[in-house]
Amino acid sequence: MxxxxxxxxxxxxxxxxxxxxxxxxxxxxxxxxxxxxxxxxxxxxxxxxxxxxLSNRLGADIMAVPYGYEADLQSALLRGEPSTFYFDSGVTDDVAGIEGVQRTSPQIYIATLRAGCCSYPIQLIGYDPETDFIIQPWLSSQVGDPLAEGDIYVGSSINAEPGQMLKFFGITFRVAARLDKTGMGFDTSVFMNLDTARKAARESERLQENPVAQDENLISSVMIKLANGYDVKEVANRILQAYALEGVHVVVAKNVISDxxxxxxxxxxxxxxxxxxxxxxxxxxxxxxxxxxxxxxxxxxxxxxxxxxxxxxxxxxxxxxxxxxxxxxxxxxxxxxxxxxxxxxxxxxxxxxxxxxxxxxxxxxxxxxxxxxxxxxxxxxxxxxxxxxxxxxxxxxxxxxxx
Amino acid sequence: MKNRNLKGLIVSVWGLLVILVPTVIFPPCSHMLELVDGGTVPMKCFWSGRAEIGIGFLILCGGLLLFFAKSAETRKFISVSTLLTSLVGIAVPAFLIGGCAMETMTCRTTTFPALYVLHALLILFCVVSFFSAGEVGSGTTKASL
Amino acid sequence: MMLLEVDQLTKEYRRGENTFTAVDHVSLSVAAGEFISIIGRSGSGKSTFLNMLTGLLKPTSGSVFFDGISLENLPDDDLSRLRNARIGYVPQGVSALANFSVFDNVRLPFFLDKREGDISGRASFLLEEVGLQHLADMYPAQLSGGELRRVFIARALVNSPDILIADEPTSDLDVKSAAEVMQLFSRIHQTGTTVLIVTHELDALGFGNRVLKMDSGRLAECLSAEAPFG
Structure with a gap:
């Protein structure tokens, strides 16, 4: 006992x-x-x-998108829900001319129906390394050189190691880096430069129609950074006044964050x-x-x-x-x-x-x-x-x- | 009900849960993977789920054996083998077979986490069951926990 | 010095307008080594008297001295320790701690005050003495009334008290068990422990060197142990 x-x-x-x-x-x-x-x-x-x-990574003050796709952009940003929408690349320069706009940078969004790694739609984001002020600053801490053609960065939710090859639309991409977790849509996105994105769009034609394949001059959105001292609302209104008729609409970053x-x-x-x-x-x-x-x-x-x-x-x-x-x-x-x-x-x-x-x-x-x-x-x-x-x-x- | 019978019952229910997770509770992604040549094959997570059904069955049987086993030594052996089965249960989705490459896929958000939690708890339970099986050779088990 | 010295002990209860005197100016001296039986009908004030002796109940007037220590002015904690160490008390009725085994019930009083060491040996010895060693691992619910009473007596003795006080220890027992319990008290007395039992039965007759009778709160010495109600 x-x-x-x-x-x-x-x-x-x-x-x-x-x-x-x-x-x-x-x-x-x-x-x-x-x-x-x-x-x-x-x-x-x-x-x-x-x-x-979100507020750290969303470096743009205003995002210009085709009219009617404001919600799509938000869900792409917040949740990585793939969406596809386009307007003419001329918008980039148009918007740059508006008073109060300091920098502009175009992006192309392509939604995959299925990616090689899994049958799950992924958002491909093409950006312009020359003008970009959104993605690079955040990447540079983790990644050295800017993206070469055919190279991609993958979001943290995509299970791929640097150097690994990934296939989308039958094209093989080289994973240059896997990004840190952001908790937002970027985690399920794949980043590449504009040329690579257009190539991907052309290849995607085999599975689904894509306007970018026909028209090299299409982009999905323009990221806009304001010059110091300008009010976001005012500039947004100016953009709308000037280009709303051409189908350009704006999403104000602050509003997304406050929502x-x-x-x-x-x-x-x-x-x-x-x-x-x-x-x-x-x-x-x-x-x-x-x-x-x-x-x-x-x-x-x-x-x-x-x-x-x-x-x-x-x-x-x-x-x-x-x-x-x-x-x-x-x-x-x-x-x-x-x-x-x-x-x-x-x-x-x-x-x-x-x-x-x-x-x-x-x-x-x-x-x-x-x-x-x-x-x-x-x-x-x-x-x-x-x-x-x-x-x-x-x-x-x-x-x-x-x- | 005796303590040792209860333990066997718990392990059996656990085995049943391991079977139910990939089949009923949190089935993995159902999509078929389309190949370049147009054919389709189920994705990896589907096979992981299939393997878990077998693993769950083994755990269920371990529980039934534990229910009837009386000697301390036998109970210790069953605890060890169930523990190892559970380790395999973790290894299968983690790296032996694996699942989807995308974290937001159903298998990665629900099926696998649920299996990991189940197996982790079962491993803990097996360790407790091992040490509370009593003295080897005494033939009887002491009431514990 | 007397082990227990009771002087003019009185307890009054208020019942609305009336005052009911449960214990009425009782005086008693108990020398070490005595075996005292107090008999009396239900409601005669025996339990009230015992509760005052053990310090569980404050008297209305009068005093109790235990080995020269007045219980009246003793702080509650010291009183508790006195009860724990020097008074073995067997309360009326079933007083088992149902959550503990027989063995642990017996050991428990030892651990209620800070003490060094292990009491298991003595607990086993006492259970052996009361003839219940084989039931040590049982729980109180599995024991009969007579067995339980013997457990309580063993429990009361675990701290080697100066005096063993029992309140109606045979009242709910059958004749055979009651006789066994009384035999046990007799044996304990023979080992040198002072024993004081209170009962309304006549079982106590023939045991003890002094028999007292309590009636309506008053205590009287019976001159003849053979004819207490004579």
Whole structure:
């Protein structure tokens, strides 16, 4: 037989073990709360990161697109949903002539129906390395030389190593680099220079018609950077006034970002409220359960006193039980949240449909620590009231009541 | 129900879940890959899913064996073999067969993560089951956990 | 010095307008090594009296001295420790901790105060003494009333108390078990422990060197142990 000393810990653990149903439901409640706290924290942090990444990577102030394709551009940027739309490449120069515009750079979007790696549509983005101010600055930190013809950069979601060959539309491309995760549409995109993109468009004709194949002078969008001191709204209006009739429309970057932060705020409020409700619920329910079981266990507690336990020892026992429940619940809740949030991050991103970028390990650990602390404290907090009551009740009466 | 029977049951249910993930709960991408010559073949993730059905079946059987096994040594052996099966269950989608190259494909967003989580938990469970199987040679198992 | 010195102990309960005197100016001296039986009908104030002796209940007036220590002014923590270390108490009815095995029930009082060492040896010895060593791993719910009572007695003895106090230890037992329990008290007394039992049965007769009778809160010495109600 095990000769374990009956310390407060052992006694509390034993009491919990022998009341499995009650203990497990309390642990479950505590786990639910810490799950919500940690899962929610990671979700919010990832979305915040996504927005930050979006505003950092979206170097343009205004994007000119063909009329009617504003939404397509946004979904291409945010989610990498492949889209194909074109207008004349002359727009680039037209827009450059507008007052307040400092730099312009054209881009071509080609949606693949199927890529060689997988039967999943991918957005091919052709850009002009000469004028580009969006993609290169962000790439240069990771990639040395500008793209040569036939070379591509792949987004982080595409599983290809530098030097590997990838096939789209029957053309073989050399992967020059795989980009860091951005949490937005760029992750599922493939970047190449304009010439390579046109070549790809011509080849894609075999599978689907593509206007670029016929007309070398087509582009999909123009990225516009403003000169200092000009108001985005004003310049956007000037562009519209001048070229709306030619089918040019504009997307203002700030509005895209504020739209996204708007949805993010909505989601954050929802998560915070849910966490708060669960937190209060968990303290209240634990408190009520402890208090009710206190009445149920009056005789048991009296017996400890009769056998010579001090009030402090008894209060310690009750606190220890709550600490053990809280500990088990908080840890398993956080572990469960980690098993959902991390492996399924891409799935979550596809559900929330917003830029989603997981925070660094440090932030994750901090979030886990804080969530654990808050969730862990609910148990002892809920038990405190009962523990204090224990110091007051009359032992003698308690024994008699149960006779 | 005895503790050791419960353990066998849990492992069996786990095996069943491993079978259900690629077939019912989170099926992998259903698209067929079109070849240059016009023919079609299922993608890699489809074959990974198929392999997982077999692996799940092995785990299910391990659970049933655990349900009936009485001696500590046998239970330890079953725990080890189930653990190794689960490792293969991770290796198949991770690199033995693999899946789609694109992270946003169904297999990479749901099917594989679900399998990884299931197998990781099962491996943990097998370790616990191994060490709580009792003393080898005692013939009986002590109640634990 | 007397082990237990009770002087003019009184407990009054308020019942609305009326005052009910449960224990009425009781005085008693118990020397170390005595075996005292207190008999009396239900409601005669025996349990109230015992609860005051063990410091579980504060008297209305009067005093209790345990080995020269007045219980009246003792802080609660010291009182708890005194109860834990020096008084072995067998409460009325079933007082098992259902979550603990028989063995752990017996060991428990040792661990309720900070103590060094291991009590397993003594617990086994006591269970052997009360004849329940074979049931050590059982849980209280699996034991009969008589067996449980013997467990409680072993538990009361685990810290080697100066006095063993039992409240109606035979009341809910069959004749055979009751006799066994009384035999046990007798044996414990012979090992040098002071024993004080309270009962409303006549089982206690023939045991102990002093028999007292409690009636309506008053305690009287029975001159003849053979005719307590005479």
């Amino acid at each position: 095990k000769q374990l000393s009956l310390t407060t810990y052992v006694i509390a653990l034993n009491n919990l073990r022998r009341k499995k149903g009650r203990s497990l439901s309390l642990i479950l409640l505590s786990a639910l709360f810490s799950f919500m706290l940690f899962g929610g924290a990671i979700l919010i942090k990832s979305l915040e990161n996504g927005v930050t990444s 996204v932060s708007g949805s993010l705020n909505g989601l954050t409020v929802y998560i915070v409220i849910l966490a708060a409700v669960l937190g209060v619920l968990s303290v209240v329910v634990l408190g009520v359960v402890f208090s009710v079981t206190f009445s149920e266990r009056r005789k048991e507690f009296s017996l400890y006193r009769v056998l010579g336990a001090t009030k402090g020892k008894l209060a310690g026992l009750v606190m220890m039980e709550s600490v053990l429940i809280s500990l088990a619940g908080s840890l398993s809740g956080i572990a469960a949240a980690a098993l959902v949030v991390f492996p399924f991050s891409t799935y979550i991103q596809s559900i929330v449909n917003l830029p989603y970028l997981q925070p660094s390990v440090g932030v994750i650990l901090a979030a886990a620590g804080i969530s654990f602390l808050i969730s862990f404290l609910t148990g002892p907090l809920a038990a405190l009231c009962t523990a204090l009551k224990l110091g007051k009740f009359e032992i003698y009466t308690a024994i008699r009541e149960n006779e």
